[in-house]
Amino acid sequence: MKELKYRCLVLDHDDTVVNSTATVHYPCFVEYMEKYQPRVHLTLEEYFRYNFDPGVIPMFTEICGLSLEELEHEEAYWKEYVKVHTPRAYAGIREILEEERARGGRITVVSHSFSEYILRDYRENGLPEPDAVFGWEYPAEQRKPSPWPLHQIMEKWELKPEEMLVIDDLKPGFDMAAAAGVPFAAAGWANDIPEIESFMRGNCDRYFKTVAELRAFLFE
Numbered sequence: 001m002k003e004l005k006y007r008c009l010v011l012d013h014d015d016t017v018v019n020s021t022a023t024v025h026y027p028c029f030v031e032y033m034e035k036y037q038p039r040v041h042l043t044l045e046e047y048f049r050y051n052f053d054p055g056v057i058p059m060f061t062e063i064c065g066l067s068l069e070e071l072e073h074e075e076a077y078w079k080e081y082v083k084v085h086t087p088r089a090y091a092g093i094r095e096i097l098e099e100e101r102a103r104g105g106r107i108t109v110v111s112h113s114f115s116e117y118i119l120r121d122y123r124e125n126g127l128p129e130p131d132a133v134f135g136w137e138y139p140a141e142q143r144k145p146s147p148w149p150l151h152q153i154m155e156k157w158e159l160k161p162e163e164m165l166v167i168d169d170l171k172p173g174f175d176m177a178a179a180a181g182v183p184f185a186a187a188g189w190a191n192d193i194p195e196i197e198s199f200m201r202g203n204c205d206r207y208f209k210t211v212a213e214l215r216a217f218l219f220e
Contacts (some may be wrong), residue, residue: 004105005218007157009097010150010182011130012168013111015190018125018211020087020113020179021048022190032074033064040064048191053171056112082117089125097128099219106157108167109133110149110176131204140159141149145175146159150182169196169213174204186212 014020026047033040042050050059060066066074098109107130109118115135122129124125134142142148150166152194153159166177169187175196177184186200186207201207 004100004103006012006105006165006183007163008106008108008157008165009100009154009218010153010164010166010177011106012123012166012170012173012187013109013113014048014087015169016167017093017109018087018089018121020121021051024085024087025078026080028078028085034075035071036073037066045190045191045193049195051170052196055170055172055185061088062169079114081194082113082177086121088125089121089127090211092215094125094127096211096215096218099215101128105157106131106153108153109135110144110173112136112143114220120202145172145179147176147180150180153181164205171199174200185217187214199208 002048006175011017014025021045026044029042048061049166054062057071060074061068076147084174095166100107104162109132111118111134113135114137115133118133118135119129121127132153134152136143138149150164154161154165161181162183164182166173166184167184167187168177169190170175174184174186183205186204188200188209189211197207206217208217
């Protein structure tokens with residue numbers, strides 16, 4: 001068996017491991033806004049764009065105009081929605097995780113979703129349980145784009161930055177990896193938005209349009 005290129009994969013969750021924005025988060029957003037903020041309308045493409053940059057919190061506060069109190073209400077609504085809506089993993093993701101684990105590698109998750117839902121999604125999709133999960137429940141200063149989760153992973157398993165690979169579809173993941181000096185691979189299979197793909201191709205160490213391309217890079 002060939003030696004691993006990376007001893008640890010650091011995976012985003014939404015739109016990297018599971019197809020969740022189009023099937024769960026955006027439908028929840030539309031439902032919530034129709035009920036409580038009917039003046040707010042975003043297309044799925046706009047929702048993807050604003051999640052990419054400036055990010056989820058500025059999207060709600062600056063783009064959609066929600067107050068901090070309204071944002072808390074939306075988050076509570078989203079949590080209840082996600083409890084009963086499980087996204088499906090992308091085809092080929094399970095095989096990547098199983099091979100990484102079989103070769104002795106670590107599987108970790110750094111996400112803006114809550115850890116309990118991430119672990120639920122892994123179970124429901126038959127994915128290997130991650131070695132560590134850093135989710136939205138952590139304090140704001142410890143969530144990506146902060147490099148704090150990467151530093152914790154490096155310290156726990158005595159890893160060098162070059163022994164890890166961050167795989168993410170959004171800019172906060174790229175910024176986190178850059179701040180910690182960790183290689184970054186852009187997951188490009190969730191959408192076909194030219195601005196996002198252009199930024200990722202122009203700035204990231206690697207860009208993969210399909211899960212199969214990522215697997216080939218890691219193991220072939």
